[in-house]
Amino acid sequence: MPEPRLWQLTAGSAVLGLVLAAGAVAAAGPWDNGQRKAERAKAAVADRTGGTHHAAARSAEGLPPAPEPAPSAPGVLTPLGTSAPAAAAAGRPADLAATLVPLLGDPGLGPLRTASVVDVATGRQLYGQGAATPMTPASTVKIATAAAALTALGPDHRIATTVTAAPDGRTVTLVGGGDPTLDRTGLRALATGTARALRDRGVTDVTLRYDTTRYTGPALHPIGPNDNLAPVSALMLDEGRLDRSTSGPAPRATDPAADAADAFAGLLRDTGVTVRRGPAAGRAPAGATVVAKTYSRPLSALVERMLTHSDNDLAEALARQTALAARKPASFAGAQQAVRDRLKTLGVPLAGARFADGSGLDRNDRVSAATLTAILTRAADPARPELRPVLTGLPVGGFSGTLRTRYGTDRTAAGAGTVRAKTGTLTGVNTLAGTVVTADGRLLAFAFLAGRTPSPYTAQPALDRLAAALAPRG
Structure with a gap:
């Protein structure tokens, strides 16, 4: 089922700030986006949150469809041809420290709070408080995960799920490639392609296996069984969700790979193929060949969905x-090691950093505010267009994703439509990191991390006020 695309209206806000600040971003490639003056008005009439339509563009066999631009790219490329004002990259706001220090003193942030604000065009830190101190980042660590994946694989990478058949066609294996967004549309395409290949061989009944060996190590996250995360498997259907939800907490399958294989067996039977035994876990037999294949949406779209x-x-x-x-x-x-290594190649400061997981659910994660603003700055670099989805996937204050209900229900509050940021929430941990375009057209990257917070109901508004203080007024 198609997911909404509100960010096609709002996602460009951060990168036009880069254009205004750094100039000449238009030549950087199709992953760039720009802020439009009508952003708020257009977003206000849209009633859907940001997301990625990942039920389409799947192929049951052969090569994947041609890569598409990031979902937020259409309609926002033209403004990138505008010239940046000469004064856009001027010095720091004179009152920035005077504005932020009192806000950082809000008791709702608890006793541990760090901050970093950076001018993206120059890389200069405009304000810092404990900026290099590693903190538990909660879900803001997803910014690091996104940048590492895009650096390693590129924005047009797609994750494949395949079906193989033994030389005699009698044993069929569903092979997970690690796509948690595999849905029934993709699974049905696999079944249809498999049945076609079996008919060509004169085979009408098979034994079914499923292969999850692409992933190793424990499948269960250290937090244990949890509605926020299914067991991590190379094969799953709809993220192991047992309801019709597409985001947020949900009841999860205890064995998502087995459930996906059961669903595939049913779809095979619908095509007229008899599944004699199984499905059972196991590798594909020696000499097996691929008979059907389906692909995820491009990595750019997956990153945007993950962040939003x-x-x-x-x-x-x-x-x-x-x-x-x-x-x-x-x-x-x-x-953990691969993400760290990739961020190191980007020149990101990593002193004390630890990436115990990719999601931020692990309290052993450690990231500094300076690390987060450095990643955001790299993502806005015209020389690194492959990282642009890190910015375009950030939720928009008052409009999309995890920021939809923040920054005022009337969408006229300070920061609504101008703050783009990744949220982070664990018990006693509240964080916010993202970008904002200032009144004079500069793009700022910010990160505010708070620990031992008394309540999210006081910490989150305090973080929102910090980010909104960087945004233009009126």
Whole structure:
């Protein structure tokens, strides 16, 4: 079922700030986006949150469809040809420290709070408080996961799910490639392609296996069974969700791979193929050949969905895809090292950083505010267009994703439509990191991390006020 695309109206706000600040971004490629003056008016009449339509563009066999631009790219490329004002990259706001220090003193942020604000055009830190101190980042660590995956694989990478058949056609294996967004449309395409190949061989009954060996290590996250994350498997259907939801907490399958294989068996039977035994876990037999294949949406779209909706299943999958690209084990441990290595190639400060998982659910994650603003700055670099989905996927204050209900219900509050940021929430941990375009057209990257917070109901508004203080007024 198609997911909404509100960010096609609003997603460009951050990168036009880059155009205004740094100039000449239009030549950077199709992943760039720009802010339009009508952004708020257009977004206000749209009643759907940001997301990615990932039920289409799947192929049952042969090569994947041609890569598409990031979902937020259409309609916002033209403004990138505008020239940047000469004064756009001027010095720091004179009152920035005076504005932020009192807001950081809000008791709702608890006793541990750090901050970093950076001018993206120059890379200059405009304000910092404990900026290099590693903190538990919660879901803002997904910014790191996104940047690592895009650096390792590129924005047009697609995750394949395949079906193989033994030389005699009697044993069929559903092979998981690590796509948690595989849905019934894709699974049905696999079944149809498989049945066609079997008929060509004169085969009408098979034994079915399913292969999850692309991932290694524990499938269960250290938090244990949880509605926020299914067991991490190379094969799952609709993220292992047992309801019709597409984001947020939901009842999850205890064995998502087995459930996906059962669904595939049913779809095979619908085509007239008899499934004699199974499905059972196991590798494809020696000499097996691929008879059907389906693909995820491009990585750019997966990153945007992950960031907008704080999708934990996608985050863990993208961390493992990063590990596979580095020829490391696709496990929590292998992903941790692969993500760190990729960020190191971007020149991101990593002192004290730890990426225990890709989603931020693990309290052993450690990231500094300076690390987050450095990643955001790299993502806005005209020389790195492949990282642009890190910016375009950020929720928009008052409009999309995990920021839809923040920054005022009337959508006229300070920061609504201008703050783009990834949220982070664990018990006692509240964080916010993203970008904002200032009144004079500069793009700022910010990160505010708070620990031992008394309540999200006081911490989140305090974080929102910090980000809104950077945004234009009126």
